[in-house]
Amino acid sequence: MSDRPATPLLDTVATPEDLRRLPEDRLRELADDLRQEMISAVGTTGGHLGSGLGVVELTVALHYVFDTPRDKLVWDVGHQAYPHKILTGRRDRIRTLRQGGGLSGFTKRSESEYDPFGAAHSSTSISAALGFAVANKLAGRPGKAIAVIGDGAMSAGMAYEAMNNAEQAGNRLIVILNDNDMSIAPPVGGLSAYLSRIVSSREFLGVRDLLKKVARRLPRPLHTAARKTDEFARGMTMGGTLFEELGFYYVGPIDGHNLDHLVPVLQNVRDAAEGPCLIHVVTKKGKGYAPAEAASDKYHGVQKFDVVSGVQAKAPPGPPSYTGVFAQALLAEAARDDRVCAITAAMPAGTGLDKFAAAHPDRFFDVGIAEQHAVTFAAGLAAEGMRPFCAIYSTFLQRAYDQVVHDVAIQNLPVRFAIDRAGLVGADGATHAGSFDVTYLASLPNFVVMAAADEAELVHMTHTAALHDSGPIALRYPRGNGVGVALPEVPERLEIGRGRIVREGKTVAILSLGTRLEEALKAAERLEAQGLSATVADLRFAKPLDEALIRRLLVSHEVAVTIEENSIGGFGAHVLTMASDQGLIDGGLKLRTMRLPDRFQDHDKPERQYAEAGLDADAIVATVLAALRRNAVGVVEGARA
Structure with missing residues (x-):
């Protein structure tokens, strides 16, 4: 196509085998082609840009030096894997990134043999590579x-847990620390590159191994002193003492964009005789694309954009996002109460807490990619009388479940969990979908679990959570924009465990939890057109249930349907349990539950995902009609027909 860049050398490279046949002096040209192709592709699809641009040369060098896929290349998170995908047989599909039926935005085992381990959450790579x-x-x-x-992923304890265990891998494990943000490296230049090449060379390692063998024959104090002298000497000139203490041979820092530096060091380490090795590579996020280099976030995640100008496509104007509504509501609570604190795990912008940080820097805490610590830290704050809001995506809160149980629920501490990205998330797919939080939180004693039906309800729930001091409480809300309702000028404190009737009817009761309420109302209109009068209730609380309201709806309607953006075991399961415990099933109740399917859904547009999941108005109508046509009474969780 005419709008695609000219990439003559990249056009000859379909797989890493083709790459390894190139002369080394042409790798720079290949990297330039690869960078242009990636910019063009992400300009078409949107996605993660800056991270991939920063590792173009590193990606070329790794596939050139190592025998992939026999050698296992494990990318942490996967934001930076687009150049890797282009070089590993997927270039013809790279403009389908994050689209229905297209390539995943992350590494994925089922997609390619060059993706030995799937990723999308941070800090798993060293553990997985150690396993291989x-x-x-x-x-x-x-x-x-x-x-x-x-370097950001190195803020998670799991990375150090893996490194502490890495000695068992011997020389088969290599860790590349891609330092592109934290400035933990001393200045990178010719001397540093020269030293890295020398200390990673076979000659140096051979002499070092010989001296180590000699040192082992010395009395123990002299042996220990010799080892410390070696580490100290290299630590003084190159850094990396922490990694040495964890059992790694440290090399670096080296310029991650200089192939003349990268390739020989990688070759030396590949051929090293013993022990795991860590190579400290310094890169620049957004490298080679001026708009990304100039942006504060280095164009980490982008919409479709014009390659020449860098201008991103703007979404049409509409209601505010749920994240934005929560952020403003929390700011209002913080203004009223100086005990309100906000905690996030390396997602201040994603959770909207960057605004809180600007207004109340002394009460804002970004703990890095450390969800476990975030939860227990919040528990400590709550135990001392503060009112902490722990704002974490639903899919990331899973990483701290033991802390939620042990440090919060058992001690009945009033930690407020603001659970963003609840439900399906579109282009990010299964790894980021908030599919399980109602199930894993509402099963815990002492917990209150709320789900906002719209942006006004989210304001009320934020206020309710701020004032709730008798135990842990969670409010969940989805990715994307609200439905356009007016925001309240003064928030209301909701009665815990009390739902509301939104529409009155007689034959069908639709019990909604969360933002499927709009689809429930659409379904009620369609059922009305078919002569079926429908009640629609917004239950608000998955725990505690509004048992009085639910019982009234179940006994006074011919059929009842629950609907939620959550997996099996959530709101619908709790309603079924309540109905069973109270003997309502014995009375001939027709009850159906609608929830996410018992499988992981691939990335797609959200509306297609919800239709595929059977959680839109059409599916509600079909479920009701199927239940009414049955002669036998059934109570089946997840029934669709």
Whole structure:
């Protein structure tokens, strides 16, 4: 196509095998082509841009030096994997990124043999690569395992847990620390590159290994002193003492955009005789694309954009986002009460807490990619009388479930959980879908679990959570914009466990939790057109249930349907349990539950995902009609027909 860049050398490279046949002096040209192709592709589809631009040269060098896919290349998170996808047989589909039926925005095992481990959450790469390395060692198979992890991901304890255990992998494990933000490296230049090349060379390592063997024969105090002297000398000139203490041979820092530096160091480390190695590579996020380099977030995640100007496509004007509404509501609570604190795990902008940080820097805490710590830290604040809001995406809160149970629920501490991205999330797919939080929170004693039906309800629930001091409380809300209702000037404190009737009817009762309420109202209109009068209730609370309201609806309507943006075991399961406990099933109740299917859904547009899940107005109508046509009475969770 005429709007695609000219990439003559990249056009000859379909797989890493083709790449490895190139002369080394042409790798720079290939990297330039690869960068242009990635910019063009993401300009068409949107997605993660800055991270991939920062690792173009590193990606080329890794596939050039290592024998992928026999050598396992594990990318942490996967934001930076687009150049990797282009070089590993997926270039013809790269303009389908994050679209229905297209390539995933992350690494995915089912997509390619060059993706040995799926990722989308942070800080898993070293653990996974260690597993590959040890498995090969035990089986006597050749092959290295290379983990590429960013400096931000190194804020998670899991990375250090893996490194502490890495000695068992021997020389089969290599960790690439991609330092593009935290400035933990000293200045990178010719001297640093020279030292890195020397200390990673076979000659240096051979002499070092010989001296280590000699040192082992010395009395223990002299042996220990010799080892410390080696570490100190290299630590003084190059840094990396922490990694040495964890058992890694440290090399770096080196310029991650200079292939003349990267390739020989990677070759040296590939051929090293013993021990795991960490290479400290310094890169620049957004490298090679001026608009990304100039942007404060280096164009981390972008909409479709014009490649020449860098201007991103703007969404049409509409209601405010749920995230934005929560952010403003929390600011209002903080203005009223100086005990209100906000905590996030490396997502201040994603959760809307960047605004809170600007207004109340002393009460805002970004703990890094450390969800477990975030939850227990919030528990400590709550135990001392503060009112902490722990704002974490639903899918990331899963990483801290033991802390939610042990440190919050058992002690009945009033931590407020603001659960963003609840429900399906469109282009980010299964790894980021908030499918399980109602199930895993509403099963816990002491918890209150709320779900906002619209942006006005979210304001009320934020206020309710702020004032709730008798135990843990969670409010969940989806990605995207609200439905356009007016926001309240003064928030209302909701009665815990009390729902509301939104529409009155006689034959069908639709019990909605969360933002499926709009679809429930559409379904009620369609049922009315078919002569079926429908009540629609917004239950607000998955726990505690409004048992009085639910019982009244179940006994006074011919059929009842629950609907939620959550997996099996959530709101519908709790309603079924209540109905069973109170003997309502014995009375001939027709009750159907509608929830997310018992499988992981691939990325697509949200409306298509909800239709596929059977959670739109059409599905509600079909479920009601199927229930009414049945002669036998049934109570089946998840029934669609």
